[in-house]
Amino acid sequence: MVLRSCWKSRHKNSGGPAPCWIRPGLVAVLCLCVIQIGCGSGAVGETKNVVQKDAEFDVTYxxxxTSENQTIYAFNHTVSRNKTEGVRVSVLSQLSESPILFVVRQKQAVLSFQVPLILRGLYQRKYPYNHVARTLCQPPTRAASETQYFFVDVSTLSTQGTNYQLRVSRxxxxxxxxxxxxxxxxxxxxPQYFKYVFPDGVDTVIVKVNSDMNFPCxxxxxxxxxxxxxxxxxNVAFIGxxxxxxxxxxxxxxxxxFPSNSFYVVVVVKTEDEACGGPLRFYPLRPDELIDAGNRSKVLDVMVSPAINSEVYVMGMLFCLGIFLSFYLLTLLVACLENKRMSKKRELFQNPADMSPAETASLLGKNGDGKTPASPYEYGSFADNGSTLSSEAITDSATSTDNNYGYMERSLDSVGRSRQESLSSVEEDDYDTLDDIDSDKNIVRTKKYLCVSDLARKDKRVLSKKYQIYFWNIATIAVFYALPVIQLVITYQTVVNVTGNQDICYYNFLCAHPLGALSAFNNILSNLGYVLLGLLFLLIVLKRDIVHNRALVRNSLNALECGIPKHFGLFYAMGTALMMEGLLSACYxxxxxxxxxxxxxxxMYMIAGLCMLKLYQKRHxxxxxxxxTAYACLAMVIFFSVLGVVFGKGNAAFWIVFSVIxxxxxxxxxxxxxxxGRWRLDSGILRRMVYIVYTDCIRQCSGPMYIDRMVLLVMGNIVNWSLAAYGLIERPNDFAxxxxxxxxxxxxxxxAxxxxxxxxxxxxxxxxxxVYILFTAVVWGFALYFFFQGLSTWQKTPAESREHNRDCxxxxxxxxxxIWHFxxxxxxxxxxxxxxxxxxxLDTVQRDKIYVF
Incomplete structure (x- = not known):
């Protein structure tokens, strides 16, 4: 009816029916009628008084x-192209069920807000604020100077008068x-925001906002x-x-x-503190219940500083490369010195007449009486080169006339296997062909004192293939593990760049230097050392492998029957794992x-496991x-690592299960x-355990046969049980x-x-x-010092993590x-x-004289 009356009045004033070409203006007429209805004119028969006042800055009005009157405050100010002045509107009113609407009309924008201002928090809880202050945006002007006008409209639907205070200031x-x-x-x-303009010559800046107050968030x-x-x-998360x-x-x-070479720094105090790790307030009793927000004012300071320039980037990259390439040069120098020392040693072997008897005995590893110690605990008097040889080895060395390099060799017959046979294909099962092989193993491996020769009886070609599988498996694992990881972190970085949400990633924001799409290039670059040093270690192992294979080709006695058996598969796996650690750490x-x-x-789990396997392999x-088997166990460790990150935080059931396992x-x-390894896990394990306890502990109190192993295992169980108890009691958040x-x-x-x-x-x-041991121990000490500085931690909220951020x-x-990475x-x-x-x-000590422990 109202719209019809509006149309009739318009139609009557026009003097007749509207022609067809005017009828498309029906939409405009309807809009005008709607505006009249909204203003209260013609719809309900009421007239709203509109009062416009010329207002001034820094004056409190x-x-x-009421619903019957509307006040408009008109302001004007001069805007200069070379100088930006902020304008802030501040309103104070009493809390009321009927809010007052304030609309600020500018040349290029409209800002509206109500008082009391209702802000929503978690679970849609509502917090009213009766004191509101907003800063007006200042779009750039093309003119050198111009006068701009803006208006503040004040209105309400409340029939009762509501008092308010209005103040506009610069x-x-x-x-x-x-x-x-x-x-x-x-x-x-x-809220507050400020403008910053990039000065000439500055392409990157760091905006730092600090406060002495933890909360409010x-x-x-x-x-x-x-x-x-x-x-x-x-709405602060909508853009930027x-x-x-x-x-x-x-x-x-x-x-x-920022194409305009400038940006706004906006600071907003949140209505609740949960996002920053603060306490969760009580849930309201009714959905429409208003919660008293209390005093949530926060004092902050902001400072904008220029970031580093391209020269610092170049210096950082050159420093990183220089540090690790110097290890290549140092390795080359040590290799040259070692070759020079070996050359002198060969000359001494080729010219024994130039040496005194004492020097000859010392070089060959003999004791003063010309005898070689036979017991593993008796060859403590080592020569300067750490070698101990049997008389047969010395004889072989002395009678070898075709060895131009001074290596101790013996003929194909003395080796016990022809070269043609060693080149044939052989499987590990070919060794275990006798019916009494199990009893033979029991006899050999359960001796009270074992030598390396007792546990190095399998064909070296079989073992070489067995340990090469470590390298090929970890290479395969690396490829299939790294590809989805790289894809995932690229997605993470893209999400951060598109959404602008800096809470997704836990950087040290005070020292995060971007490069291209990467937000913290320096943290990625510092992982280069793992890759370069892992590659260097692979080259060192390759050199040793080649030298050993050449010695085998010459049938060198040292390579065949002396020293710890040389198997390099685990070393190759360790070097590959170190390189992958660098790649995956960079991805992280x-x-x-x-x-x-x-x-x-x-x-890191892989490296620790491979190192323990290598230590055990040396004597076994x-x-x-x-x-x-090894990689299956490591896979279980990684599986529990993922479960611990997802479910381990404060979950008692998870910690009980993990501690038991x-x-x-x-x-x-x-x-x-x-x-x-000479035991079986079957249905009779409990019966055998009871029998051992009865015979060794009850019937006769006899000590353990293998004292050294027992000491190691007791210490290991004490340490692991203690760690399990610590985890069960403390339940650390960082399970990994x-x-x-x-x-x-x-x-x-x-x-140890x-x-x-x-x-x-x-x-x-x-x-x-x-030297390696002492150097490594010192470097580990400094490395752990920097590791425990804790510049960020994902165990807390992103805001709490940033409290630990530090400058470069x-x-x-x-x-x-x-530096920890380095x-x-x-x-x-x-x-x-x-x-x-x-x-x-031990390279010149026969294996039947090297003790197993």
Whole structure:
């Protein structure tokens, strides 16, 4: 009816029916009628009084508004192209069920808000604010100077008069200055934002917002210069880059992302603190219940500083390359010195007449009486080169006339197998063909004192193939593991760049230098050491492998029957794992967070497991685990790592199950190591256990037959049971690091046992290996210091993680975690060299005189 009356009045005033060509204007007439209805004119017979006032800045207007009157405040100010002034509208009113609507009309924008302002939090809880202050956006002007007008309309539908206070003022320091700190106060209903213009010659800046207050939680945002500005809790994440913060916040901004060469720094205080790790407020009793927000004002300061330039990037990359390429040069130098020393040694072998008898005896590893020690505990008097030979070996060396290099060789007949036979294909099952092979194994492996020759009886070609599988398996694993990881982190980085959500990735934002699409290039670059040093280790192993194979071709006695059996498959696997650790760590640091942390630790488990297997293989080459069994166990470890990250946080059931599995695995491994694999897990295991306890503990109290192994296993069980109890009681949030700590503790325990037993057996550590050990220990100490600095942590919220952020400390490019990458890669490389060289003193000792432990 109202629309019909509006149309009739328009039709009557027109003097007759509207022609056809006018009828399309029906839409415009209807819109005009709707406007009249909205204003209360003609619809309900009421007339609203509209009063317009010329207003001034920095004047407080106290007034009353009802549904019958509307007030418009007219302001004008001069805008200069070279100077931007902020304008802030502040309104204070009493809390009322009928809000007052404030509409600010500008030349290029309209801003509207109600008082009390209702902001929603988690679970749609509502928080009213009666004091609202908003900054008007200032679009750029083309003229050198112009006068702009804007109007503040005040209206309400309440029939009762509502008092309010209105004040419009200019914002001091609206444009931020480079390297100049500015302090301000913000609240959920009184957000703040400021403008920054890139100065000439500066392409990248870091915006830092700090506060002495943890809470209330706040959000800092970087937005382009446009209207409207999204400066409320419910819309600040719509555009630009943003991140939550408690005490610290930092965002790196590049000029290329802002065509206007300027941007807004927006700071909004959130209505609730859950996003920053704060407590969750009580749930309202009724859905429409308003919750008192209390005082949520926060004092903050903002400062914009220029980021590093391209020269610092170049210096950082050259430094990283220089550090690790120097290891290649150092390795080449050591190889040259070693070759020179070996050349002199060959000359001494070829000219024994130039040596005194004492020097000859010392070089050949003989004691003063000309005898060679026979017991593993009796050959402690090692010569300078750490060699001990039997009289047969010395005789073979002395009678060898066709050896131009001084290597001790013997004929094909003395080797016991023809060259043609050794080249034939052989399988591991070919060895176990006798019916009494199991009893033979029991006799050999259960002796009280074992020598390496007892556990190196299998054909070397079979074992070589067996251990090469380690390398090929880990290479296959690396390919199938790395490809989806790379795809995933590229997706993560794309999401961060598109959405602008800086809470997805846990960077050290105070030292995160972008390059291209990457947000923290320095954290990725510092992983280069793992790749380069892993490759260098593979080259060193390859060189040793070639030298050993050449010695086998010459039928060298040292290569065939002396020293620890040379199997390089595990070393190749270790080098490959080190390279993959660098690649996956770099992938993790593309966007570090709790969902992809296992990328950074998976190959750390691999490295720890391979190192323990290599230590065990040195003295037990015949009974070491196969590649399939080893990688299956490591796969279970990684599987539990993922479960721990997803379900382990505070889940008692998960920790109980894991602790039980951990203890059972420790016991089973202890039995396997103690009996050298000569036990069976079947239905009669309990009966045999009871029988052993009865005969060895009850019937007669006899000590363990293998004292050394028992000491190691008791210590290992104490350590692992303690770690299991710690995990069950404390339930650490970082389950992946807890699992890695278990692996490292076991590795260090076994390595310490190996060194102690090696020295206790009369063996010694050569000078070069000793240097590696001391160097590696020192580097590990410094590396762990930087690791525990904790620049970020995904165990907490992103805002809490940023509280640990720190500035760069090396070349203004690398932070503490980057130095951890440098030092840990060097320390791992040194650890590998220790495993490679620690038994070089046994290269001329017959295997039946090398003790097994």
């Amino acid at each position: 106290n007034d009353t508004v 914002v001091e320091s609206f444009t931020l200055q480079t390297n100049k700190k500015f302090t301000f106060t913000a609240s959920p209903s009184q 706040s959000v800092m945002s970087i937005q382009d210069i446009q209207c409207p500005v999204y400066d409320l809790d419910n 880059m943003y991140q939550t913060m408690t005490k610290k916040g930092a965002i790196t901004v590049q000029r290329k992302d 640091h593309v966007c570090p967070n709790y969902t992809n942390f296992q990328f950074d630790t998976s190959f 080459p015949d009974i070491n685990a196969s590649a399939y 951990h203890i059972l695995a420790t016991l089973l491994l202890s039995i396997q190591l103690y009996y050298m 690091s807890y699992l890695l700590a278990i692996a490292i503790c076991n590795l260090l325990l076994y390595f 046992f190996y060194i102690i037993m090696k020295l206790r057996s009369g063996e010694r550590i050569q000078c070069l290996a000793l 400390i090396l070349l203004s490019f690398f932070d503490d975690h980057d 030092l840990s890669s060097i320390a791992m490389f040194g650890s590998f060299l220790v495993l490679l060289t620690m038994d070089d003193d």
